[in-house]
Amino acid sequence: MFQEPDYRENLSLMLSEVLHDIGVNERTVMGRRRHFMLLETIWNIKNRLADTNLTYYSLGSNSEGTTTIGLQSDIDVLGYFSNFNIIQDWSEWEHGKDNFLMIQDENTTPGYCFLQRLRNDEPLPLTVIPDEHFILDRRGRILHQNTIIYNFLQGAQQRHGPAIASQGEPGVSDSDRVYALHCKSWPQSASGWLDRQGIGRWPTQEMRRYAASTGFFVVPTGSKVSEYPELEWRISTSLTERCLMINLNITQIRCYVLFKMILKSFLNPQDEINISSFMCKTVLLHCIENTESGIWKDNNLYTCLTYCLLELHSCVQNDCCSHFIIPENNLMAGQFTAETKHELSKNICDFIQNDRQRLLSIDIDDVGHRLQVKLNRVPHAINYFPSLIIYETVMTELYMNIATSISCQHMLF
Structure with a gap:
């Protein structure tokens, strides 16, 4: 399934560039991780000074670096x-x-x-x-x-x-x-x-x-x-x-971020959270485990995304999304009705069948517009902020988080 036409490789490379530009790149990902590990350290220093028996861990998309400004995690x-x-x-x-x-x-x-x-x-x-x-x-x-x-x-x-x-x-x-x-x-x-x-x-x-x-x-x-x-x-x-x-490597991270954007934009009907980002993460981990590592490259990003969507569709059809570490735990048990299942299955199939149109319709971080600009090779059609400005914006917000957290913790003593 991985011998794809040239247009899929070109689309993959354009998607990778767009995701790089909005902050899904090694520098911004590592910056997010370092800052949230530091934030975790600050919380626990305060707990030790206060002689509490509570320890905190920073988890989820921010500490993993698997988010963007537009996803608002x-x-x-x-x-x-x-x-x-x-x-x-x-x-x-x-x-x-x-x-x-x-x-x-x-x-x-x-x-x-x-x-x-x-x-x-x-x-x-x-x-x-x-x-x-x-x-x-x-x-x-x-x-x-x-x-x-x-x-x-x-x-x-x-x-x-x-x-x-x-x-x-x-x-x-x-x-x-x-x-x-x-x-x-x-x-x-x-x-x-x-x-x-x-x-x-x-x-x-x-x-x-x-x-x-x-x-x-x-x-x-x-x-x-x-x-x-x-x-x-x-x-x-x-x-x-x-x-x-x-x-994960950067292509796997980009695939997951794009997966979440598709979930938020198209898959959950009527703004209900029937499929969670944790289910998407679980599907991604299963896909990585069951494929050769060489598949996960930027020029194959769209094929990897399609593979994840097909796996998610199979989970919905079978009412079963097995936890990656404890496979007996079905994350979809009792999660949605037959009507919702039908709607979700329809939405996933519709996205796969109309992939390019749907990708160009993603509003989060202007991904669709950015992709249109690159596919049409009109670099100055829209004056988007470059990736360096995005990085500085993200880092500024994170520094403010840390400064405010230090101030708040200090006021408690």
Whole structure:
């Protein structure tokens, strides 16, 4: 499928140039990553000085460098509480901590778990319900409800699933904050991923070793198809996913950014978020794993994008988008109705069949107009800002984020 006509190669090169011009290039991508890693450091210095047990991670598109000015991505933050210890084996129990045994059985949805409360003075199950945030199940286990974290947080009125949406201060982007609990070991349900080898020998062994050393999080939200949504906690391998994304090459990053623009512009009907950017990321990772690495080059960008769209269409048709690391977890389970499925399938097919017309209709960052200028070879038809100005604009916004964050943290002391 990769022996494409010349026009596809030319279109790929023009798309790559357009994406380079709007900031999807090595310099801007690395600038975004450095700044959000610095921001993460600032948050955690403040937490250590304040002697809190909270650690933050900057995740998502900004920390990966997989966004643009026009996509207007929020800052995604995950915070975990170090005084909680999630264990999969009794040998991981720690004295003095709030220990919870992770349970996955016939009652839990794949990719989710229950948390059983244990004693903190010896490795035994707790037998007395401590407060209203716990329940006693039919097997006599005291289980942790997933609503507890948000009951202790202030200003949590606006929630997007497990995330708290916060409007940023002047000069600071809006953020989505997720609070979670951490397990130091790798999830047993994902043990097969550490040995899985794709066609392109990606992810590398080094990435897998990093994954095994970071453990995972449990996020307080249940599956849409669960019988016990208030008791389930979602298994999150977000640090591993961040590692995978920052090891993509620039063509893979451009493909993902374009994928998200298409999603936002054409695929989700009636402005509903039926297909998430995380699903697009998952599809991309599967496609990278199942192709030779030499395919992912700028002169093949459009073919790679088409491959991703075809894979997404297959997922929608089969009502199944398998999590990249925990394949038993179907990200599309209970996600949309038969009518929505039909509309999504139609939209994807329509885009693929009318690819050039649809690409020229992308308004985000004026991608469509920019592409038209390049295809028509009229370089001065529209006086767009050069990529250097885009880079300086992005960096200015990020410096303002950092300066405002430092000021805000300083005021807390």
